Amino acid sequence: SGLQPVIKSLNDKAAESDFHNKRPERIEKDQKAFVQYAENMFYALGCLYFILLFLSVWRANYQRRFARMFDIVNSTMNDYTLSISGLPRRLLSEDHLRQQIEQH
Numbered sequence: 001s002g003l004q005p006v007i008k009s010l011n012d013k014a015a016e017s018d019f020h021n022k023r024p025e026r027i028e029k030d031q032k033a034f035v036q037y038a039e040n041m042f043y044a045l046g047c048l049y050f051i052l053l054f055l056s057v058w059r060a061n062y063q064r065r066f067a068r069m070f071d072i073v074n075s076t077m078n079d080y081t082l083s084i085s086g087l088p089r090r091l092l093s094e095d096h097l098r099q100q101i102e103q104h
Helices: 004-016 022-073 096-101
Strands: none
Touching: none
């Protein structure tokens, strides 16, 4: 197939490179670099976690205050709602209910 020459070429290049024939000093240097990278990522992601946690808590608090201020400044359905409890079950019509409430 058309990929065989490409695969053979890559295999030849890999065999010629010193990828498989690294010296122990080079391997040790690469391992130290990897460990340093892992430590740096650990500290960076740890700091990022706490920064995002702080920002999330701040944002939730901001949304709560904004909702409270929005409710104070603007009219909502709760501003026009009346709750009546303890009505007798026999009051079924709105007209009769209106008369009873106006009397009291």
